[in-house]
Amino acid sequence: xxxxxxxxxxxxxxxxxxxxxxxxxxxxxxxxxxxxxxxxxxxxxxxxxxxxxxxxxxxxxxxxxxxxxxxxxxxxxxxxxxxxxxxxxxxxxxxxxxxxxxxxxxxxxxxxxxxxxxxxxxxxxxxxxxxxxxxxxxxxx
Amino acid sequence: xxxxxxxxxxxxxxxxxxxxxxxxxxxxxxxxxxxxxxxxxxxxxxxxxxxxxxxxxxxxxxxxxxxxxxxxxxxxxxxxxxxxxxxxxxxxxxxxxxxxxxxxxxxxxxxxxxxxxxxxxxxxxxxxxxxxxxxxxxxxxxxxxxxxxxxxxxxxxxxxxxxxxxxxxxxxxxxxxxxxxxxxxxxxxxxxxx
Numbered sequence: 001x002x003x004x005x006x007x008x009x010x011x012x013x014x015x016x017x018x019x020x021x022x023x024x025x026x027x028x029x030x031x032x033x034x035x036x037x038x039x040x041x042x043x044x045x046x047x048x049x050x051x052x053x054x055x056x057x058x059x060x061x062x063x064x065x066x067x068x069x070x071x072x073x074x075x076x077x078x079x080x081x082x083x084x085x086x087x088x089x090x091x092x093x094x095x096x097x098x099x100x101x102x103x104x105x106x107x108x109x110x111x112x113x114x115x116x117x118x119x120x121x122x123x124x125x126x127x128x129x130x131x132x133x134x135x136x137x138x139x140x141x
Numbered sequence: 142x143x144x145x146x147x148x149x150x151x152x153x154x155x156x157x158x159x160x161x162x163x164x165x166x167x168x169x170x171x172x173x174x175x176x177x178x179x180x181x182x183x184x185x186x187x188x189x190x191x192x193x194x195x196x197x198x199x200x201x202x203x204x205x206x207x208x209x210x211x212x213x214x215x216x217x218x219x220x221x222x223x224x225x226x227x228x229x230x231x232x233x234x235x236x237x238x239x240x241x242x243x244x245x246x247x248x249x250x251x252x253x254x255x256x257x258x259x260x261x262x263x264x265x266x267x268x269x270x271x272x273x274x275x276x277x278x279x280x281x282x283x284x285x286x287x288x289x290x291x292x293x294x295x296x297x298x299x300x301x302x303x304x305x306x307x308x309x310x311x312x313x314x315x316x317x318x319x320x321x322x323x324x325x326x327x328x329x330x331x332x333x334x335x
Contacts, residue, residue: 108269
């Protein structure tokens with residue numbers, strides 16, 4: 001039982017740079033995931049304008065019947081969002097942790113080109129560990 | 142007298158004592174600087190061997206200076222003349238000052254008389270670096286190999302030093318080994334000294 005369905009990372013221009021899915025539900029092929037990423041990017045930008053509160057940075061949480069979508073935007077405009085089961089706790093912390101892993105294993109890697117798809121072995125390994133730990137702690141409840 | 146009243150003013154800047162300075166540097170700051178060093182060299186070369194050579198040369202300059210500084214600070218200006226002496230100096234003192242810990246192990250090569258290996262589970266410079274698959278056996282530890290070569294060369298022990306990944310069973314990430322191959326004259330001198 002995977003409480004987390006998938007993880008997306010989009011760069012500041014809306015292109016998908018990382019996609020990982022963890023559950024059987026919500027699995028997508030490459031084209032669909034790219035489409036979803038740019039769709040979310042546009043929605044996020046529009047929501048900033050639509051918000052009745054001034055100083056809003058965009059959608060942080062979207063709740064639907066069958067899933068929750070948590071989004072974290074860094075100061076540079078890179079967005080990390082995770083699609084999970086409704087009611088999954090601690091997703092914001094997980095997203096912040098993933099952001100830390102991104103700054104460590106992707107940005108400090110001399111072979112990574114900015115805004116390009118992420119192909120860093122260390123990032124994959126530590127991401128898998130982080131998600132696994134989250135899964136274990138969720139099962140324990 | 143030092144420490145009494147205001148600090149003693151030195152007329153000549155060269156007379157000032159060399160302070161130990163702050164012992165710690167931010168790992169992130171170093172990682173970004175090193176990443177930029179690798180990227181800078183990468184755009185100037187055509188192939189991987191050249192990139193490795195450039196990183197090694199950068200490390201050589203560091204090694205030469207580190208030797209001078211540490212000989213003055215740690216060893217009271219005494220010179221190492223024995224092979225094992227200089228190797229354990231690198232393995233403990235140099236590693237401690239540069240990376241904050243002594244190297245994991247120092248071994249003598251089994252196949253050849255002139256080979257020694259310093260092993261590390263993961264080199265500090267490689268901590269955040271993932272080598273892409275198409276770069277093959279390239280190792281940014283070439284920088285550290287250059288440091289070791291700089292220390293050895295300037296201490297009077299010319300050698301060829303290279304960095305290699307050594308796969309370990311049971312561990313996903315390979316270990317790194319710095320392989321030191323001494324020149325013929327070093328072994329002859331060592332044999333003469335008994």
